[in-house]
Amino acid sequence: MSIPNFDDVAVTPTMAEWDDAALMQACVAGDEQAWAVLLERYGRLIYTIPLRFGLPRSVADEIFQDVCLLLLEGRDNLRDYRRVRAWLVTVTRRLCIRRLRQQDRELVAELPEEMEDSAESAVESDLTAIEEEYLVHQALERLSTLCQELIRALFFESPPRSYDAIAKALDIPVGSVGPTRIRCLEKLRREMSRLDQEGGGP
Amino acid sequence: MxxxxxxxxxxxxxxxxxxxxxxxxxxxxxxxxxxxxxxxxxxxxxGEIGEFVSPPAELVGRVLAAVRRRKTRRAERPRYQPALRFDSWTQWAALGARGAPQERQLLFSEGAFDLDVQITRDQVPGAYILRGQVLNNTPQPAGLEGIELRIVDGNGVPRRGLTDKLGRFKFTQLEEGVYSLQVIFDDHEIVLDSLPVSDRWSGPVETNS
Incomplete structure (x- = not known):
């Protein structure tokens, strides 16, 4: 029995590096590999938004399929393919709000109108940063392992680790943690700008 | 400065x-x-970056299957109304029972396909779950994964879904009402124009049977 060559089915690095506009053009042409890359790039974003709205996983499953099919149908006026990330956030959010309205209909019916509006806008305001947050997430994945670990340890852990603990874990001198952290943050900022201009690509 | x-x-x-x-x-x-x-x-x-959760691989597989199917899908597809083969509520009534069980099971068939549909109460008050399965009487080269479904409520608002590898699908949190359910195959569509989603009897399901 021959061993399957998994290289044949792997996503080619070139396509994974394409910007959003090029990738979307391939998706619209029905390229399955382009779709795999697009879902790898934005699947987490689409799937996480309903969860942030407090909807259960079963509903997140349904909304994920609905959004993907809308994109596949080429509906909802996505003319500028570079804006696919923003489009996905907008469409997913709209479907989530529709679900929340259905789910809370009985509760909402008992609330004065102004309270209904404020409850919904509170959920929405939590989501205004999600696109930016996802950008940080994507940009972080482009950095070296050292930078990723350093930034996660310093800024994303609660409580943050001490410089001594980080130096020991990363096997670097404690005196270099400060300067390295600034360099890594600068790289992160650059990658975010690049992603912002080009759309995705790891 | x-x-x-x-x-x-x-x-x-x-x-x-x-x-x-x-x-x-x-x-x-x-x-x-x-x-x-x-x-x-x-x-x-x-700042703290929240966790981003990957969709289940099985869901991604359904979308990719739908992309594959689209390649061979005909732009003009005939639409057929399936025939109703079984309705658990009419069976129940025929046995002389009063009232009806909460779950309603329906079986439709059209050409090479059967469509099994179950309607039950959702955990969300006043809402329903519609789950079902597309069954094939003859083997399908493309399998049963990634068949597109569209369910449209009385106001014309659609929701979309996809079948898994076994042809199963599910829509949750549906309000009580009459829906149109569309199952889109490569060369034709099966359309149920008046599918009642409710736990109250409103007469038999209208089909071409």
Missing amino acids: KHLNFRYLVRYIEGDLAEAQREKADAHLADCADCRRELERVRRLR
Whole structure:
């Protein structure tokens, strides 16, 4: 029995590096590999938004399929393919709000109108940063392992680790943690700008 | 004053600037919207980033299967109404039972396909779950994964879904009402125009049977 060559089915690095506009053009042409890359790039974003709205996983499953099919149908006026990330956030959010309205209909019916509006806008305001947050997430994945670990340890852990603990874990001198952290943050900022201009690509 | 650079903004946030430097930065920030935006971005960079959850691989597989199917799908597809083969509620009534069980099971068939549909109450008050399965009487080269479904409520608002490898699908949190359910195959569509989603008897399901 021959061993399957998994290289044949792997996503080619070139396509994974394409910007959003090029990738979307391939998706619209029905390229399955382009779709795999697009879902790898934005699947987490689409799937996480309903969860942030407090909807259960079963509903997140349904909304994920609905959004993907809308994109596949080429509906909802996505003319500028570079804006696919923003489009996905907008469409997913709209479907989530529709679900929340259905789910809370009985509760909402008992609330004065102004309270209904404020409850919904509170959920929405939590989501205004999600696109930016996802950008940080994507940009972080482009950095070296050292930078990723350093930034996660310093800024994303609660409580943050001490410089001594980080130096020991990363096997670097404690005196270099400060300067390295600034360099890594600068790289992160650059990658975010690049992603912002080009759309995705790891 | 020139725009505040990245390192300067990090030091500003971390309280690492001398008082005079900080005052200068404050004065610049008060006048410069670009730097205020950048400051906000740096703050967010350093803030806690929430977790992003990957969709289940099985769901991604359904979408990719739908992409494959679209390649061979005909633009013009005939639409057929399936025939009703079984309705658990009419069976129930025929047995002389009063009332009806909460779950309603329906079986339709059209050509090479059967469509099994179950309607039950959802955990969400006043809502229903519609789950079902597309069954094939003859083997299908493309399998049963990634068949597109569209369910449209009385106001014309659609929801879309896809079948899994076994042809199963599910729509949750449906309001009580009459829906149209469309199952889109490569060369034709099966359409149920009046599918009642309710736990109250409103007469038999209308089909071409």
